[in-house]
Amino acid sequence: xxxxxxxxxxxxxxxxxxxxxxxxxxxxxxxxxxxxxxxxxxxxxxxxxxxxxxxxxxxxxxxxxxxxxxxxxxxxxxxxxxxxxxxxxxxxxxxxxxxxxxxxxxxxxxxxxxxxxxxxxxxxxxxxxxxxxxxxxxxxxxxxxxxxxxxxxxxxxxxxxxxxxxxxxxxxxxxxxxxxxxxxxxxxxxxxxxxxxxxxxxxxxxxxxxxxxxxxxxxxxxxxxxxxxxxxxxxxxxxxxxxxxxxxxxxxxxxxxxxxxxxxxxxxxxxxxxxxxxxxxxxxxxxxxxxxxxxxxxxxxxxxxxxxxxxxxxxxxxxxxxxxxxxxxxxxxxxxxxxxxxxxxxxxxxxxxxxxxxxxxxxxxxxxx
Numbered sequence: 001x002x003x004x005x006x007x008x009x010x011x012x013x014x015x016x017x018x019x020x021x022x023x024x025x026x027x028x029x030x031x032x033x034x035x036x037x038x039x040x041x042x043x044x045x046x047x048x049x050x051x052x053x054x055x056x057x058x059x060x061x062x063x064x065x066x067x068x069x070x071x072x073x074x075x076x077x078x079x080x081x082x083x084x085x086x087x088x089x090x091x092x093x094x095x096x097x098x099x100x101x102x103x104x105x106x107x108x109x110x111x112x113x114x115x116x117x118x119x120x121x122x123x124x125x126x127x128x129x130x131x132x133x134x135x136x137x138x139x140x141x142x143x144x145x146x147x148x149x150x151x152x153x154x155x156x157x158x159x160x161x162x163x164x165x166x167x168x169x170x171x172x173x174x175x176x177x178x179x180x181x182x183x184x185x186x187x188x189x190x191x192x193x194x195x196x197x198x199x200x201x202x203x204x205x206x207x208x209x210x211x212x213x214x215x216x217x218x219x220x221x222x223x224x225x226x227x228x229x230x231x232x233x234x235x236x237x238x239x240x241x242x243x244x245x246x247x248x249x250x251x252x253x254x255x256x257x258x259x260x261x262x263x264x265x266x267x268x269x270x271x272x273x274x275x276x277x278x279x280x281x282x283x284x285x286x287x288x289x290x291x292x293x294x295x296x297x298x299x300x301x302x303x304x305x306x307x308x309x310x311x312x313x314x315x316x317x318x319x320x321x322x323x324x325x326x327x328x329x330x331x332x333x334x335x336x337x338x339x340x341x342x343x344x345x346x347x348x349x350x351x352x353x354x355x356x357x358x359x360x361x362x363x364x365x366x367x368x369x
Contacts, residue, residue: 008223012197016227022193026231029188030239033181035246038174046309048132050074051086051095058106064140068099073135087120090166096122097132099140123168124176124335167252167335178243179330180303183323185239186262187294189232190270194224198277199286221361225270232266233259252337261329261343264350268322271357278364297323325349 016022050068054061068074077095080086086098102115117140121133168175236259243249251258273290280286298304300314301323307315318324325346332338340347 005219005223008219009226012223012227015197022196026189026193026235029185030235030242033185034178034239034242037181037184038177038247046073047075047306048073048097048135049095049308050076050097050099050132050136051080051089052076053080053083053086053098053100055103056101056105060106060109061101064101067139068136071135071139073132074139083118090120090122093122097136099136120166122166124166124331130173174247175249175335176331178247178249179334180327182236182239182243182262182330183265183303183327184298185235186232186265186326187269187297187323189235190225190228190266191273191294192290193231194228194270195273195277195286195290196283198224198274199280199283202277202281203283218362221274221358221365224274228270229263229266233262236262249334251334253333253339255333257333257340257343258330261326261333261347261350264347264354265322265326267354268350268357271354271359271361272322274361275357275364278361278366297321300324302327319349320353322350322353325353 052065052068054065065076069076074097077089080089083098083100086095086100089095090098098118098120100118100120102117105115105117108114119133119136119140121130123130240251240255240258272293276289276293277286280289300310300318301307301321302318303323307318307324310318329338329343329346332343
């Protein structure tokens with residue numbers, strides 16, 4: 001029986017190659033996801049967390065702080081004592097925007113020679129960083145320019161503000177979306193393809209021939225999944241090459257972390273797919289159930305919209321969704337160059353969810369004697 005697994009894997013590969021549709025779809029996946037979707041996806045954001053550092057404490061700066069606090073787009077964090085502390089919070093992902101007001105700002109503004117306000121954004125999420133910066137510019141500059149005009153000084157916004165995007169200097173939304181769209185590629189390959197494979201064999205009755213053989217549960221499931229794990233990693237490498245060739249986007253950190261997270265995620269999502277296939281009776285039922293869950297995975301895992309903008313109860317639910325963690329790893333490694341030591345929780349959760357989903361796949365597989 002030690003040669004059973006390679007034989008079953010060879011059978012799966014042969015079935016895939018003989019399919020007239022799936023190989024063509026697989027070839028088109030990275031092209032569509034990397035070349036087309038980044039051009040058409042745009043999103044709005046709310047609840048942008050702001051660290052406001054006021055070294056002036058003048059009526060004007062207090063008014064600016066009040067405007068930010070009462071805006072629908074911003075959420076002021078607890079008072080911060082120094083710019084270094086705020087930068088550390090930005091690095092840790094606790095805030096999205098830092099606003100630093102220099103000393104004697106209002107006095108210099110009155111004299112027509114203002115010191116610039118420093119705005120620093122976490123541009124890993126380019127939408128949140130760019131739009132947060134834009135909203136802050138409008139709020140702060142309007143108040144400051146109104147004050148300057150009242151004093152008869154002609155001051156432009158460019159004289160008041162120094163803008164710097166961290167991690168994604170150009171604020172390019174595509175650079176934010178591309179790592180997440182690679183997750184969609186993994187979902188399609190490691191979720192829907194194994195599901196379609198198993199349900200096709202169920203409906204054709206060929207799976208019954210394996211059920212009555214001495215092939216064990218684990219061997220059966222591994223034979224169904226290993227080809228798709230390998231295929232997913234190959235397609236991920238192709239997508240990364242396309243992102244570099246077309247958009248000039250390369251991981252700022254170790255590419256090995258991207259592939260490790262992708263492999264763990266492939267284990268999670270493929271085990272989940274096999275579980276759905278095991279408890280479904282027809283192809284239609286399996287596809288509807290899978291679409292139901294994948295829709296929630298994609299909408300509630302930070303793929304298109306920030307998790308911070310969701311209600312608290314919804315944020316708690318996302319901890320059970322594997323895409324939440326792999327998206328965080330991909331974006332952090334690609335745009336910030338984050339190390340494994342800072343992403344250990346994401347990798348731990350992916351490992352635990354992989355074990356849970358694959359145990360469910362093994363338990364729900366009903367082998368006949």
